[in-house]
Amino acid sequence: MAEGKVTSLHVARRAGVSQSAVSRVFSGASASEQTVRKVRKAAEHLGYRPNPLARAMITGKSKIIGLVVAYLDNQFYPLALEHLSNALQEQGYHVLVFMAPNDEAAVEKVVHDLMDYQVAGIITASVGMTNDLTQRCTDAGIPVVMFNRGQDGSGISSVTSANVAGGAQIADFLVAGGHTRIAHIAGWEGSSTGRDRQRGFTDRLAHHAMESVAIIDGHFDREIAAQATRDIMAGPQPADAIFVGNDHMAFAVMDTLRSELGLSVPDDVSVVGYDDVPLAAWAAYDLTTLRQPLVRMVEATVDTLLAKITDAARPAQKIEIEGPLILRGSAKIPEGWTA
């Protein structure tokens, strides 16, 4: 009932036990049934809540998860943030946001900040300069999970969708649709996500004895994707289908095709994206896209991270989650494919 700084000592006095006993009850250590009862009762009466900062100081680990994120333009990431925060909140953790740095010096700063706050774990999303950052935090013993991005060499956990398989699915789909001049505006070359989608896509095209008429790195950027679209359509072999590395760029591609070049989607050009952000379902775009199962990816991320926090010896995991191709109106639907 009473407000204003009630500590474990107050609880202890009222329950007629020592402060250590109170601590043990609330930190999950063993205590006799009777002690637990007395302590809980006194605590409830006083409105006691353990101080997480004091707890963090003693244990060296706070109940804070550092989320490092570079940008929030792409709708996929705010939604990921929302779900991550909710999921972690349910487990008693909270998300401390770190805007990802561009230059070397800023990386330094963020790494230090993360360690200063003794974060229990780190999730990175949409980050460019991730190599250095993740490695250093891992070296410092802080569990790291990369969300929607992998890193081949080093033993760092990651959760992504099955990007190679996704790229392949889209290749099958566009080939079945009878397209003959297929182009690809890829995700950033520096991200595993972009590379894997591209590889799955081109390998599968090759399997159909086909080849992209153009492959351009879109850097996950609207403006660059728009310019890539102009280049592709002005080239010697204008595409009749474009697979775009993510939805965010795909919207720019569609805008450019329709408003700037006066072309029809999908009559002149089919467009396929990747992510299935909510906006993809809106009538203005109605984008055919490969869905990344956000909720399951978030669950996997949280599970992996918390497991690693609980058991530091746990080896790194690279989790891939399959997603379905969502058929909408931005791309010709082959005979027999059901929407």
Added chain:
Amino acid sequence: MAEGKVTSLHVARRAGVSQSAVSRVFSGASASEQTVRKVRKAAEHLGYRPNPLARAMITGKSKIIGLVVAYLDNQFYPLALEHLSNALQEQGYHVLVFMAPNDEAAVEKVVHDLMDYQVAGIITASVGMTNDLTQRCTDAGIPVVMFNRGQDGSGISSVTSANVAGGAQIADFLVAGGHTRIAHIAGWEGSSTGRDRQRGFTDRLAHHAMESVAIIDGHFDREIAAQATRDIMAGPQPADAIFVGNDHMAFAVMDTLRSELGLSVPDDVSVVGYDDVPLAAWAAYDLTTLRQPLVRMVEATVDTLLAKITDAARPAQKIEIEGPLILRGSAKIPEGWTA
């Protein structure tokens, strides 16, 4: 250079001073020039950084700002989050995210969590059950600033755009455009933001001796806004212009008008939004809208909050920032108005 827990005591030993001296140097208290030099040098050599948790424990105030946010669907809020976090990071603060609760019990939990972490201040955005939450935190002595929402009675600081004036601007614009059947899909009735825009709008219409043909509460929700659109266009007086309480709903309105009802925007119906999120500039929507100056709103929010943190006696401020109407293609442009 050395890693692994270097404390003020280590620095003190190396500098040949007491631990208190080190503390004073880093907490800005007074110290002789010579001491400062010795301490800084030793600190740099050892790679010392003050522990913010320990500091928070002793002072009762952490360098953490609690950001309470309900949803991130509306692009306006993730962008606000991004800018807020960046601005606060520059001032040495960090953002701890709290997903806003729907029910009473969850509010309780969030309030407690906020106090447990001894946040230095709180920013609320897009929150419904804000009354109780803000009041209790204010009572507990924690500075609160409401972002993009006001609260009339109680003395809580807020930063919004000039919503009444904005609504009025839009009324002038639509009247000048020669529209005769103007409707309004309002923002949520429970938010000051929605109410103010509506009031400015209808008052100004009245000033032109006009009246809305329909006013429907859209609750800032796409689905509800879409249904409102259907109702308005199926009514006895189908609108030739609709002012929508924010961009997020306006997109749904445009989708419904064009794809579902087969109407042309702006030939059949002009649509005007509020916010000017990036998406509004994309070709698929090209939405005429009243810009909320995000960067300046963020600056004002951070300034107000930090000022209140530094000086608790500072009275609450309600800051309103004017924004321009951005003329695009979704609404008829009156003669003489320049885009």
Added chain:
DNA sequence: AGCACATCTGCATACGTGTGCAAGTAAATT
């Protein structure tokens, strides 16, 4: 020179919790 005054410094303690250690108790074993 003597005194008032301002400034700096170190000592000690506090913040609120977790945890090793030893003492205590009750139950189980020989």
Added chain:
DNA sequence: AATTTACTTGCACACGTATGCAGATGTGCT
């Protein structure tokens, strides 16, 4: 009955920093 074993519990200390207090040092004044 004596001894081992398994649990509890309280004591004391640690985590890393801030800060009141008293002593020390230096400056300016009459």
